[in-house]
Amino acid sequence: MKQIKKTLSVRAVAAQILLQVLDQGKSLSALLPDMANQVKPQDQPLLQEICFGVCRVLPRLERIIALLVQKPLKGKTRIVHCLLLVGLYQLLYMRIPPHAAVDEVVNAASALKNDSFRSLLNGVLRRFLREQAEILATVDKHWQTLHPEWLVNRLKQDYPQDWREIVEANNQKPPxxxxxxxxxxxxxxxxxxxxxxxxxxxxxxxxxxxxxxxxxxxxxxxxxxxxxxxxxxQDSHAQWAGLLLQPQNHELILDACAAPGGKTTHILELAPLAQVIALDVEAHRLQRVEQNLQRLNQQAEVICGDASQPQQWLADGVMFDRILLDAPCSATGVIRRHPDIKWLRREQDIEALSALQQQILTALWARLKVGGTLLYATCSVLKQENQQQIDHFLAQHCDAKLEAIFGQSSVMQFFPQQQGGDGFFYAKLIKRA
Missing domain, CATH: 3.30.70.1170 (Sun protein; domain 3)
Incomplete structure (x- = not known):
């Protein structure tokens, strides 16, 4: 007899995912593939919409809860707080009839063995519906960035004229x-x-x-x-990576930090006879690289290794014609695709990431042929990871020079655009004798 797989309500699973994101620092991209199996296949897009949506507008929802709930829900009751986030997001941003949205969240409490909180959930959400205009007038009195304060301050510092535009684009759904x-x-x-x-x-x-x-x-x-x-x-601004690298047939090319493989496959589309090594430090993410190569019927050598330690995975004397370094970064340029980044990233992370970028850049530069090209790329908009990183590298390496991008700018910083691409940075370095 075939065993019937038990599924949970979308709201219950969404609350469990949000609890792990907000309290345990886990990412949506890591949680959703596994936990989505707990709901019916037809409900998986709804689950993703709720989880991404709550993370996108989290401060607004938190302010509403603060007005409606006298005693903060902490410890074991945090799951109830997350159910309120789910319920409020549905009422404000989704085309679900209000009574159905409330009922589903209340029933989710039972699914999560929190029956004693059914009346609280019902009362808070129905009070919001009764007093919605007044509550929103208080909450929305001032424009909200929907970003953590440290990140807004960084954006203001780096881009005094453009920070609002970046913030607004981050808060939109991406094309x-x-x-x-x-x-x-x-x-x-x-x-x-x-x-x-x-x-x-x-x-x-x-x-x-x-x-x-x-x-x-x-x-x-x-x-x-x-x-x-x-x-x-693939995002349009991410597509510049392969084009700016200008891969040629029969060259030895390294795609460092390659997962999930979009840039690797683009390199091979542009230069089918190139010898490409796709490197990433996370073995489970390399499965996606293998899948993408298989789908496109392409060949590359896929290696699990640390880009900052090439001696561990590359034979002595092997030198590359071209290197694409899509460096580990804060991902502050792709917040609209991964809104949980706003709540997972911490300001102190930027210093550590900057040091790692510098380490990888220096290590891989030693494996680039004279006359070769290294394209440094990030999906960040922070200058410490981008322009300042390249300025520091050039000051330390007299054999490095910048090649103009698009025939004019020495580097290219893309901002996220509401109907355009994500935030990406590119610097094209040439190794001279």
Whole structure:
């Protein structure tokens, strides 16, 4: 007899995930793949929407709870606090009938063996519905960044003129971008195939020529020839990495910190005969690299290793023609795709990440041929990890020079854009004799 898999309510699982993010510092990208199996497949998009949405607007929801709940819910009752976050997010941001949203959250308390809090949840959420206008007038009296104070202060310091624009973009849902594999068809041809399938999309002149923006996100299963490698889901600003590296056939190329493999596969689309090593320190993330290579029918040497210790995984004397260093960073440029970053990252992390970036950059530079190219990339918008990192490196290495990007700027800092790409930084270093 086939065993029936028990599933929990979406709200119960969402509350459990949020508790681990907020109290244990775990990431949504690590939690969702496993815990999504606890709900019905058709409910998984709803689970993701609730978890991402709560993290996106967390300070606003917290202020509402502070007005409605006299005694803070701590310790074992924190799960009830998370259920309130779920309930308020549904009432404010989702098209779920209010009575259904309240009932589902109240019932989730029973699923989580917190029956004694059913009346509290019901009372708080229904009071919010009765007094919503007054409560929101108090909560929204001043513009909210929905970011931790330390990060806002950093952005103000680095970009006095642009910090508000960055914050606003971070608080939006990101568009879905595709990278068309030119080995199969042109960008225009693929755009036409999408439109024939009823998927509205467009080519944006200011973005890479291989990029297509979808009007609304869709499942990859709906994308024409996705499994045959015709297209890859990748942010438009991330697509510049492969293009700026300018890989050539028969070169030995390192993609450092390669997982999940989007940049590795782009390198091989541009230079199919290149010898590529895809390196990452996390073995479980390299599975995604292998999967992406298999889907695109590409070959690369996949290595689990520490980019700051090349002697551990690379033979003596082996030198690279090109290196793409997508350095470990604060990920402050991709907050809209990973809103939990705002609550997981700490200010002291930036100093540690900056030191690690410097260590990796120096170690890999020693393995680059004279005349070779190292493209330094981050998905951060903080100058300490970007411009200041490169300035420091150039001061320490007289054999390094910057090559202009797009024929003008020595480095390129992309900000997250509401209908554009994420926040990325690029610096192209050439090794001279």
């Amino acid at each position: 879905m971008w595709l990278r068309v594999n030119s080995q199969h068809c042109s960008t225009q041809d693929y755009l036409e195939r999408l439109i024939q399938q009823g998927i509205q999309a467009e080519i944006c002149p200011e973005q890479p020529a291989c990029a297509i923006r979808l009007q609304s996100a869709v499942s990859v299963n709906q994308l024409p020839h996705f499994e045959q490698g015709w297209v890859t889901v």
